[in-house]
Every structure is written in C-alpha cells, then in structure tokens.
Amino acid sequence: MPVIVTLRLAGDPDELERIAGENPDGMQAILSKAKDAGLIAHRFYGADGQIMVVDEWPDPQSFQRFFEGMRSEIEPMMQRVGSGEPEITFWRKLETHDDYGWES
Numbered sequence: 720m721p722v723i724v725t726l727r728l729a730g731d732p733d734e735l736e737r738i739a740g741e742n743p744d745g746m747q748a749i750l751s752k753a754k755d756a757g758l759i760a761h762r763f764y765g766a767d768g769q770i771m772v773v774d775e776w777p778d779p780q781s782f783q784r785f786f787e788g789m790r791s792e793i794e795p796m797m798q799r800v801g802s803g804e805p806e807i808t809f810w811r812k813l814e815t816h817d818d819y820g821w822e823s
Contacts, residue, residue, distance in 0.1 A: 720778075720811065720812070721759060721775050721776065721777055721812075722775070722776055722777075722778060722779055722782075722809050722810060722811055723773065723774070723775055723809075723810040723811075723812070724772075724773075724774040724775070724776055724779070724782050724807065724808070724809055724810070725771055725772065725774075725806075725807070725808045725810065726771065726772040726774075726805045726806070726807050727769065727770070727771045727772075727805060727806045727808075728769070728770055728797060728801040728802070728803060728804075728805040728806065729768055729769060729770075729801055729802050729803055730768070730769065730770040730797070730800040730801025730802065731768070731770075731800050731801070732764075732765020732766070732769070732770055732800075733765075734799065734800045735763065735765065735770055735796075735800040736765075738796060738799060738800060739763075749789060749792060749793065752788075752789060753774075753785055753789075756781055756784060756785035756788075757776055757777045757781040757785070758774060758775075758776060758781075758785070759774075759775040759776060759777065760773075760774065760775040761773075761774045761775075762774075770800060770801060779809045782809075786807075
C-alpha cells in the first residue's frame, strides 16, 4: 500500500525557490533518481518560516533507501534554506468513505 511521506523543516521558502531556480538541472537530477527509486508523486510547499515536502512512495523503505543514498546531495540544499533536522512522517491512507480528488 503506498504511503504519503512528509518532510518538514524550519526554513525560508523563498530561498528554496531561488536556489531551485538557479539550479533546475540539479533539482531534476534528484527527482530522476527518486523516480528510479520508486517515487510516485512529489511537491514542495512553503509557509511562513516552514518548508514541507509531500511525496507518495510505494512504502517507507523505498523512501528511506533513496533518502539515505542521496543525503549527501540533499542535505547541503536543506542547510542553505533551513535549520535543524527535518521531521519525516509516514502517513497511511485511512478508509473514511468520503474520498474526493487525487483520482479517488
């Protein structure tokens, strides 16, 4: 069963957009490796002083293997835009009989 993975950290969303805009090829290279590792869907979101990544993966282990393998490439960017360790959470879909959107 696929899982939603959220990765949250205190950081500057505008700085992340600036860095990503300066290096779209680097962002695409990481995305390509994630897709090869099983990534189903991926988005970045920002709020005042916060950055969140929302991914869908086949299972927690696929994400963990990818993240650990790419940590040396991902962490420098995270350190430039934020502080502290990211908070990673794995979410399972609940059956509540009221799904809407996301190809429910």
